Amino acid sequence: MAATARFGGRALVDQESMTLFSGDRETARMNEIRSNIQYVRNRWGDHDEYTKLKNMIRHRILSKAQSLQTRKLIEKLLSGFNDWADINYQRPHSKSDDIDNERLAAIELYCSEEGYNLIFILMNNALRNPVESSDELLIAATLVEHLTIELYNLRLSNIGDTRYANYQGITYRGIAVTSELAQAYRSLADEEDISNRHFSVPLSFMSSSTDRKTMEHFAQKDLDKHPHLEPFEMTIHIYGLDHQLLQRYSQKYKSSVVTSICAMPVAQISEYAEKEILLRGPAFHVISMYTIQEQGRNVHRLEVVMLNSNRDHGSEHGSNDGDKQVQRQFFLQVILASRYEVCAELAKRYSAKDAEEYVKLARIARQRIEEADPNESTLSKLPQTNTSLDHVKEATRVTWLGCSFFRSYPRHYANLRLAWQNTITGGCWRDIIKLLQKDYSWKRVEWFNVAKLRNTEEEELEQDNGFTLLHKLAVRESPSELDFEERSAWRQVIQELTGSGAWRSLRTFDDSSKTALEIAKENGRSELIDVLTPHIYHRTSEAVLKKLSSKLHRLMKEHAGTYTDILPQIDKHDFRMPQLSTLTELKKPEMWIPIPHMYGGFLIDLEVNILHVTIFKRVFGATHQEHLEYYLSGSEESL
Structure with missing residues (x-):
């Protein structure tokens, strides 16, 4: 499993170490960090200045890396240029820059245990601690820029996948806290002015998981080390901006780039199977906090809302003056209106009074939008906010992964594909089930629909190189009834197949070009005919x-x-x-x-x-x- 510090460890915010920023302190801290981001971005396009920024990181961390893989990742991060994909910096090109997949070294480092402990604890501490030196904050701002660029480019590369284009969903994070810190959170949740029930750690990063069991696992790891602490479970509701308000902002500020990189799926880049959603600069609004007793111990549960949206891009240089300040304030009202409308719906589960107050706050934010940009509006009636997230599930879009080489994909994903194809070649159905269950349920369909990857163009093609799992299923004999475990796993694979959305019309990627159904018929696999017959929704000749x-x-x-x-x-x-x-x-x-x-x-x-x-x-x-x-x-x- 990944470093505990990434998913758990010390609390996300700790008032004793001044890491919780809200109100005036949040504004002051953002201004301080923004000036460093502006400094970094003003120098990113200058080759010499960019090199100086890289060398600051290299001199600080490279010698401390213990593993060869971590050193390679650091060198990969600092080699060539890590640029916003849609900004042409007129860089000098060299053959060493010709990498086959997009640059994701910063994310990969963050998702590794040593990389996180070596680099990103430094970065997070510098961003969270207001007394860090100017050099520390500059190094942190440079690392933030690397991660932000890679998250932005990752989103662009997967813009047609709704989960990457605008991730929405519920994620979890488990930590262990002192009773005093739990009380500090409770005080925040009990603020009389509900507009003050928010906290953030500006531009820092935090890992969360779509799997509740992962949250419980990391909280327990903390408790095993520090039994005097108490489990603290965060449930994070992640939403996008109100679509109409976002359109209105984009029409008013056409050159502004609004992105949804505050919550990004990164499990295919991570070497661990945590179903990870990386949160960037999370700003949370507290909906509720309550404490229950489990096995004689207090268990604290915090429910928060965050919006997956910001205006961070290389074309923005962090200024907060003049027109930029007006633009920033307009965007803030869009955020507040969107946030309070979500909060109003979620708060109905706990407090009708709170829900009414959130509706009032949402109207105020919309009124300020009207004042800044007079337009016909529907202020008399707020839009109905859908907080069920069912529409997100319905919007999930399938992806065609067509590249044939390992080098075309992130390293950890390629390794997982290698393990997958070795497993289906070996024919152990129990191992196949284990690998299937590691991935996101909404990505699991891909494992049924992909063929083998190759290392090089010259690698000799094997006979079944173009076979997917379905084609293998049609070729291989089913396990004997006497082998209960394998037979049970085989049936489970078929059951997974039935509800997975696997493409039964998919033909082998070789000269024979056969469907799994055709292969099953050729091999006399009558028991598979029904399960391998395509279910056609749209008849086309x-x-x-x-x-x-x-x-x-x-x-x-x-x-x-x-x-x-x-x-x-x-x-x-x-x-x-x-x-x-x-x-x-x-x-x-x-x-x-x-x-x-x-x-x-x-x-x-x-x-x-x-x-x-x-x-x-x-x-x-x-x-x-x-x-x-x-x-x-x-x-x-x-x-």
């Missing part, structure tokens, strides 16, 4: 799908086949082109196709015999991705 596939693949090669002179992406990654038959199996026939280094990809949507294609790609100097739309049919193509 094979002829139409073939024509649409041909046009889509040609369009993809035009826009990503040789995306830059340096990085020919489709060819370089031996990309397995999407099979459109899979869309017919989806209730909502749409799919996201990310392309490495494109910082975007292709979003496709099938409607009868028309394929709607939206191309997302970064544009240097622009504050938003370029969107190109195509409508493909069997006979014509229009822009």
Whole structure:
């Protein structure tokens, strides 16, 4: 498991060490940190100044790294240039900069035990402690910039995946605290003025998990070390901004970049299976706190709201003067209106009075928006806020992972894919189930739909190189009834398959191009016929799908086949082109196709015999991705 300090350890905020910032202290601390961010960003585009910033980090931490892997990651972070994907700094290019997947070394370091203990405790302490030296704060600001850039670029690369584009959901964090600190939280939760029930740690980072058991595990680890402490469980409700208010802000400030990088899934970058959501600069509003007794011990439970939205981008240089201050205040009112509307709904579970107060605060924030930007409004009636998050689950979009090489993916994800393909090749169904259960439930479908990865172009293709788990299932004999554990695991895999959304129409990625159903019939696997038969929601003829596939693949090669002179992406990654038959199996026939280094990809949507294609790609100097739309049919193509 990852370092306890990342998920638990000392409390997120500790009033004794002055790490809880709220009210005037929060504003003052943000101004101090913002000046350092401005200093760093003003120098990021200057090669010599950028090198000085890197050397400050190198001299401070590299010699302290114990493991070879950590030293490699630090050197990877500090080699070349770690830049915002949509800002062209006119960097000198060298062959060493030609990496195959996007730069994620800072996130990978954060998610490793030694990297966290070595670097990010330093960074978090500097940001949380108001008495740190100017050098410490500058190093921290530089590390924050590296992490922020990578989170921003990670979002761009996965912009068609709704979980990355705007993560919303419930996450958990478990820590152990003193009874005095628990009382400090309770005092905050009991503030008479509910607008003051908030706290933040500006620009710091914190790990949380979508798995409640992970929270309990890390809280228990703290308690094992410090039995005099008390478990403290945080439930974090993460929401995006009100969509209409966000649109209004974006129309008023067209050059401003609003991103949702305050909560990002990073488990595929982390070497640990914690189903991790990394929180950046979390600002929490307390909904409730209560204490229960479990096994003779106080267990404190804190329920908070945070919004996954900020305006942090390389084009913003941290200023809080003049027009920037007006812009910042306008955005603040958008945040407050969105936050209080969510709080009003959640507070109904605990206090009708609090819920009414939040409604009043939301109206005040909306009134200030109207005063700053007069417009027809609906102030007389606040929008109905959906706090169930069911709409988030419904919006989940499947992803086509087409790259064939290990190097095309983050290292830990590639290693997990290697373990996966070794496991399905070995045929141990118990191990297959264990690996499936490690991943997010909403990402688990991918494991049924991916074929083998290769190390190099020259690596000899094995006979079953293009087989997914479904094809393996159709080839391999089922375990004997006498082997109870394997037979039980095999049945569990089939059960997982039944409800997973696995693509049964998917054909092998080899010359035979067969579905799992066809292979099962050839091998006399009659017991699998029903489970491997595709469930078609959208009837489209094979002829139409073939024509649409041909046009889509040609369009993809035009826009990503040789995306830059340096990085020919489709060819370089031996990309397995999407099979459109899979869309017919989806209730909502749409799919996201990310392309490495494109910082975007292709979003496709099938409607009868028309394929709607939206191309997302970064544009240097622009504050938003370029969107190109195509409508493909069997006979014509229009822009």
